[in-house]
Amino acid sequence: EPEVTQTPSHQVTQMGQEVILRCVPISNHLYFYWYRQILGQKVEFLVSFYNNEISEKSEIFDDQFSVERPDGSNFTLKIRSTKLEDSAMYFCASSEEPGTNEKLFFGSGTQLSVL
């Protein structure tokens, strides 16, 4: 089965530093997403992306966050100035079509630890 791949698997950073989380979505998918999961809590939607622009974003996705598709294969999430509360597992996902009835394929995640 095709996979969404994420790098790195773990990222440790100091508060205030910038981090970039990387994802390679499934090749024929057009819709991309970032979710996060704080330890012991729910999987939370951050942002969806289509046709090189943000489709939707949650209230979590503030000005410190940005997403980009720098080339034909990568999809990145940047946190400009990390805070302690940004510590979480970040999941990238992709789908062929948008919408709540669509099957999302998730990556294995990047565990971000902000010290």
Next chain:
Amino acid sequence: LAKTTQPISMDSYEGQEVNITCSHNNIATNDYITWYQQFPSQGPRFIIQGYKTKVTNEVASLFIPADRKSSTLSLPRVSLSDTAVYYCLVGDENSGYSTLTFGKGTMLLVSP
């Protein structure tokens, strides 16, 4: 609001059939019911999706009654590796997002 309610946890033994029921009283006409599985430190994985009646694949079965206000995920003959969190999701028009909204899920623990 198509909120879902499912048990917080369930226990089972290897070889047993497990049924996890989810209630979604306010499901909208166009909404499908989708179940995901999540292992620790991994991303959610799609298991099965249905609209009505019964759907079966190589992993599970999904039973949906005619009123669609609930659904039951059935895992036949579970093994230790089925220990995971199982999420029931339906469309959530009032969330403001056209993508998935996860609840807390059901933590299934399979013991030897």
